[in-house]
Each structure stands twice: as structure tokens, then as C-alpha cells.
Amino acid sequence: MRDLRLAVIGAGPAGIYAADIVTQEHPGAHVDLIERLPAPFELVRYGVAPDHPRIKEIVKALQRVVRRDRIRFVGNVSYGVDLKLDDLRRYYDAVVFATGAMADRPLDIPGIDLPGSYGAADFVSWYAGHPDVPRDWPLEAREVAVIGAGNVALDIARMLAKPADEQLGTEIADNVYQGLKLNQATDVHVFARRGPAQIKFTPMELRELSHSPAVDVIVHPEGFEIDEASQAAINASKGTRLVVDTLLKYVEAEPTGAPHRIHIHLCHAPVEVLGDGRVEGLRTEVTQLQGDGTVKGTGEYVDTPVQAVYRAVGYLSSHLPEIPFDHHAGVITNDRGRVLDLDGVPLPGLYVTGWVKRGPIGLIGHTKSDAAETIASLLADLDTLPQPEIRDPQGILEHLTARGATVIDSNGWSRLDAHEIALGAAAGRERIKIVPREDMISVANG
Known part of the structure; x- marks a missing residue:
């Protein structure tokens, strides 16, 4: 297989599992986890009650994946606002949508x-x-x-x-x-x-x-x-x-x-x-x-x-710009993770995983097998996919900066993570979460 530059839209458990599986199965895969929030872990961080520390233990496993060498966090970037589909196709071989269900x-x-x-x-x-x-x-x-x-x-x-x-x-x-x-x-x-x-x-x-x-x-x-x-x-x-x-x-x-x-x-x-x-x-x-x-x-x-x-x-999942959506089922139309057009034909290089693929059912751990199916489809298709125009990893960051986006990278997330843990330690707690987006960005950017 040729090398793979992959964009995963959504850095919740579904997206992180997809990044984990593809980098384990393909040594030439490099993944950008593109997340609309300044922090990763979407459902675990923002969909689980604070008094569930045992469930939140999954964050530690997800954190290890996010910090892997061939995985890069690109936070505070919204698909449909800071990026459109043509942008993604210009910089990546393939895109996996893992935007979950939050409505x-x-x-x-x-x-x-x-x-x-x-x-x-x-x-x-x-x-x-x-x-x-x-x-x-x-x-x-x-x-x-x-x-x-x-x-x-x-x-x-x-x-x-x-x-x-x-x-x-x-x-x-x-x-x-x-x-x-x-x-x-x-x-x-x-x-x-x-x-x-x-x-x-x-x-x-x-x-x-x-x-x-x-x-x-x-x-x-x-x-x-x-x-x-x-x-x-x-x-x-x-x-x-x-x-x-x-x-x-x-x-x-x-x-x-x-x-x-x-x-x-x-x-x-x-x-x-x-x-x-x-x-x-x-x-x-x-x-x-x-x-x-x-x-x-x-x-x-x-x-x-x-x-x-x-x-x-x-x-309920939300409709994403330029992506076919089944409004009755509340999912992106797909076959084993391959996004389908209105005629049921796979759209080259577009994939989906997690709740936006199959509906909001099952526990967090169930998304791992779901991601495995999607990544298997992607890797089977890889050699037939169109090549992106720009393969330089810095290209997408330069594009976002030119668009006026304030990107939170992996180092920024590490700073925010350490700051929240320090706030918690001072109060005898594991963490105190920062809530305002502007404060999260300020801490992440040092």
C-alpha cells in the first residue's frame, strides 16, 4: 500500500479508535484528528457525568493514542466553517467522519x-x-x-x-x-x-x-x-x-x-x-x-x-455540509463505512465511523469494532484513491492559519491538560475542567 495521509473529523472515541487502528495496521499512515473543540475526547469529556471516574478511565487509553508519533491533534477547527470538503481532498488521501451524535x-x-x-x-x-x-x-x-x-x-x-x-x-x-x-x-x-x-x-x-x-x-x-x-x-x-x-x-x-x-x-x-x-x-x-x-x-x-x-x-447526529445524510435514520449513508452518494455509489476517499455511521446505540467500547470495519474498507480502497494535491503535513496548518483559524495542536492540548490537572491537584482533586472556550484557547496557547 502507498503511504496514507488521513483526516479524521472528530476526536471522540470513534475517531481516536479509527486513528489507532489505521496507524497500527499501516506503517505509512499519518493521521490528523480534526476536532471542533479545543480538547479531544468529545463524548467521554462532554457526554459523561463527572461522577463517573471509572468510565472516564478510558481517557487514559485514548490519551496514549492521541500522543502517538503518527497522530496529530488539530483542535478548535470546525468542518464546514474552517474547512470544506474540497480543502480536505486537497491535503488528504481520505477522510473519516466521526462526528458522533450530540443533538x-x-x-x-x-x-x-x-x-x-x-x-x-x-x-x-x-x-x-x-x-x-x-x-x-x-x-x-x-x-x-x-x-x-x-x-x-x-x-x-x-x-x-x-x-x-x-x-x-x-x-x-x-x-x-x-x-x-x-x-x-x-x-x-x-x-x-x-x-x-x-x-x-x-x-x-x-x-x-x-x-x-x-x-x-x-x-x-x-x-x-x-x-x-x-x-x-x-x-x-x-x-x-x-x-x-x-x-x-x-x-x-x-x-x-x-x-x-x-x-x-x-x-x-x-x-x-x-x-x-x-x-x-x-x-x-x-x-x-x-x-x-x-x-x-x-x-x-x-x-x-x-x-x-x-x-x-x-x-441524533447532525447533517454535515456536502455529505449525503439519511435524515430518517439520522446517519451518513454508508456501506461498511464507505460514504454513499444519493444513488448508492461510494464516494472515493470518504468514510464514516461511530454513531454518525450506525446511530447512537451501544457503549463507548463498541465503537472500536465499528472503526475496525471502516478502516478495513479504507485500506482495501487505498491504492485506487485519487492522490491529494499537497502532501506536505504543514500545508493544512498554513491553510487554516490563512483562513483565520486559531489551531490548538498536540502541544497546546498537553498544556491545557496539564493546567487542568494542576488546578485539580491544588484542590485535592484529579482535575478541574476549564469551561470557557476562550480560556481553554488561552491556556493551550501558553
């Missing part, structure tokens, strides 16, 4: 747009210290509804119920800590459409709900149904069995009288957000399992008084 999937029910109704992605970005979201978040609601049956819903419930001072050992940003100290929530209600064997919680996330002595977890027995399909799912999956067992323990547990409560309601489908001018409640329809893993409505409705609603019904 909220809509929920089409009456009242969902009332003030006090929020998308999960926006709230997660706030408490994870994303530089491009507002610094404050309204947390006056005493009773809150969270719609969803996945780990993001659990993260939101835990962050709303857990006292802010319990976060002080984490890398929580100062503005987030100050915001959570003002949080008024005492009761957080999580609503799942289906039963205990169909929800998408992972066992560890579910168990973590009860780790705070200030929080009681209450699983309401109504809706705790195990039908034939549920039992088959339990028998087939250890993870499902552990989730159901944990839920059952919560059902049977006596409340301790803790000041905060997380309520889990199974077999409740949201049908309307209630309120006159702002959120005042959530109406759900009681559902019934059908024996095949699906549910149907029973015609029985329950109104739960709440002053805020968070929808955690899934993430």
Missing part, C-alpha cells in the same frame, strides 16, 4: 415545548462543562420528570437527586457545582414505556443510583411485569438478569427517609406535558406487555405533578 431526538407530544421542558443533550452538556453552552441552568423545580429508559436518563436523575457536595471529588466544573448547590429537586420521576426486562439501563449505572446516602431509589411495583418475552430476555442475557434483579431489590427495599428520592415508573408511556404557560405536570398512559417485548396502551392515564421535564429518548 436531542425529538419527542412529539403536546406540551413538549413548554418552558421547563428540556432535552437531555443540553443538560448533559451543561453539567459536563461543555464550552459552547450557557454557564447557568435553571434548577428551581422540586419535582422533576425524566422520560427515557437508558443510561442517560439515569445520569440525569442521579445528577438532579445527588447533593452537589458529593461531586466535589470529581472533575466537576466550578460553575456546575455552584449551579447544583442551588438545585431544589427532592423527587425525580423516571418513566419507562416498557417493563423491567426491556429497559436499556446497564447494571452498574442502575446500582449507582443508590450509592448516595441522601437518595432513596423507589421502583414502583405497578408495571413490574415479567411476561414470556421478558423471561426469555432474562435467560439470554446476564446483563438483563442483573438489571431485573437490581430493580426487584429496589421494589422490596424500605425507604430510609433520605431527603431526595428517585422514582422509577415502569410501563408508563408519556402522552402530554401539562401546564399553562410552563410545565406543571406529565401525563402518562399505563401500558401492558404483549408477550413479544412490545407494549400497548391500556387507556388508563396518570398525571404526575412536576415542574420540569427532561426527555432522554435518544441522541
Whole structure:
């Protein structure tokens, strides 16, 4: 194979795994990780709650890849703003898009747009210290509804119920800590459409709900149904069995009288957000399992008084300029990672990996096998791809500088990383994350 200059758009886990695999499998591969933020690790840094240090351990492995000799970080550069597709083709043999999914999937029910109704992605970005979201978040609601049956819903419930001072050992940003100290929530209600064997919680996330002595977890027995399909799912999956067992323990547990409560309601489908001018409640329809893993409505409705609603019904990828996009599925149209045009024909040199390739499903580690498939397609095509006009690695940096972009390179990220760690060490913490983009750039540039 000829040498390869590869641009990976997006320096989250999907993009970094792609860079890792291609540099291991092809000794002549050199990769630029082009990231719109001044720091790498997108989903891990900005999509995981600060009190998940075990999940954030993956950063150490990703960091080793980013620091590899044939991989270069090119941060604070946005595709579609600082670079267009013709630019990438001019400087690279191939491009892998790994831009993830950071928008909220809509929920089409009456009242969902009332003030006090929020998308999960926006709230997660706030408490994870994303530089491009507002610094404050309204947390006056005493009773809150969270719609969803996945780990993001659990993260939101835990962050709303857990006292802010319990976060002080984490890398929580100062503005987030100050915001959570003002949080008024005492009761957080999580609503799942289906039963205990169909929800998408992972066992560890579910168990973590009860780790705070200030929080009681209450699983309401109504809706705790195990039908034939549920039992088959339990028998087939250890993870499902552990989730159901944990839920059952919560059902049977006596409340301790803790000041905060997380309520889990199974077999409740949201049908309307209630309120006159702002959120005042959530109406759900009681559902019934059908024996095949699906549910149907029973015609029985329950109104739960709440002053805020968070929808955690899934993430959605965003359309990238000049790249074919399946708006129904929310992915870049592709075949085994090869980007396809509107006629289903592969576009030479364009590839995709991660959630923008297959949808926002699976855990972070699942993106590694996904990247392996994409890189296999790329390497199989390499000798047939058009040659870039400019192969000098400095060419793209000169182009970006001429465009007025302020590039954060690998050395800049190292300075920012060291600074955050030093801030944390001074406070007896592992890290304190810098939030404002301008401050991140200032530190990175020395």
C-alpha cells in the first residue's frame, strides 16, 4: 500500500479508535484528528457525568493514542466553517467522519415545548462543562420528570437527586457545582414505556443510583411485569438478569427517609406535558406487555405533578455540509463505512465511523469494532484513491492559519491538560475542567 495521509473529523472515541487502528495496521499512515473543540475526547469529556471516574478511565487509553508519533491533534477547527470538503481532498488521501451524535431526538407530544421542558443533550452538556453552552441552568423545580429508559436518563436523575457536595471529588466544573448547590429537586420521576426486562439501563449505572446516602431509589411495583418475552430476555442475557434483579431489590427495599428520592415508573408511556404557560405536570398512559417485548396502551392515564421535564429518548447526529445524510435514520449513508452518494455509489476517499455511521446505540467500547470495519474498507480502497494535491503535513496548518483559524495542536492540548490537572491537584482533586472556550484557547496557547 502507498503511504496514507488521513483526516479524521472528530476526536471522540470513534475517531481516536479509527486513528489507532489505521496507524497500527499501516506503517505509512499519518493521521490528523480534526476536532471542533479545543480538547479531544468529545463524548467521554462532554457526554459523561463527572461522577463517573471509572468510565472516564478510558481517557487514559485514548490519551496514549492521541500522543502517538503518527497522530496529530488539530483542535478548535470546525468542518464546514474552517474547512470544506474540497480543502480536505486537497491535503488528504481520505477522510473519516466521526462526528458522533450530540443533538436531542425529538419527542412529539403536546406540551413538549413548554418552558421547563428540556432535552437531555443540553443538560448533559451543561453539567459536563461543555464550552459552547450557557454557564447557568435553571434548577428551581422540586419535582422533576425524566422520560427515557437508558443510561442517560439515569445520569440525569442521579445528577438532579445527588447533593452537589458529593461531586466535589470529581472533575466537576466550578460553575456546575455552584449551579447544583442551588438545585431544589427532592423527587425525580423516571418513566419507562416498557417493563423491567426491556429497559436499556446497564447494571452498574442502575446500582449507582443508590450509592448516595441522601437518595432513596423507589421502583414502583405497578408495571413490574415479567411476561414470556421478558423471561426469555432474562435467560439470554446476564446483563438483563442483573438489571431485573437490581430493580426487584429496589421494589422490596424500605425507604430510609433520605431527603431526595428517585422514582422509577415502569410501563408508563408519556402522552402530554401539562401546564399553562410552563410545565406543571406529565401525563402518562399505563401500558401492558404483549408477550413479544412490545407494549400497548391500556387507556388508563396518570398525571404526575412536576415542574420540569427532561426527555432522554435518544441522541441524533447532525447533517454535515456536502455529505449525503439519511435524515430518517439520522446517519451518513454508508456501506461498511464507505460514504454513499444519493444513488448508492461510494464516494472515493470518504468514510464514516461511530454513531454518525450506525446511530447512537451501544457503549463507548463498541465503537472500536465499528472503526475496525471502516478502516478495513479504507485500506482495501487505498491504492485506487485519487492522490491529494499537497502532501506536505504543514500545508493544512498554513491553510487554516490563512483562513483565520486559531489551531490548538498536540502541544497546546498537553498544556491545557496539564493546567487542568494542576488546578485539580491544588484542590485535592484529579482535575478541574476549564469551561470557557476562550480560556481553554488561552491556556493551550501558553
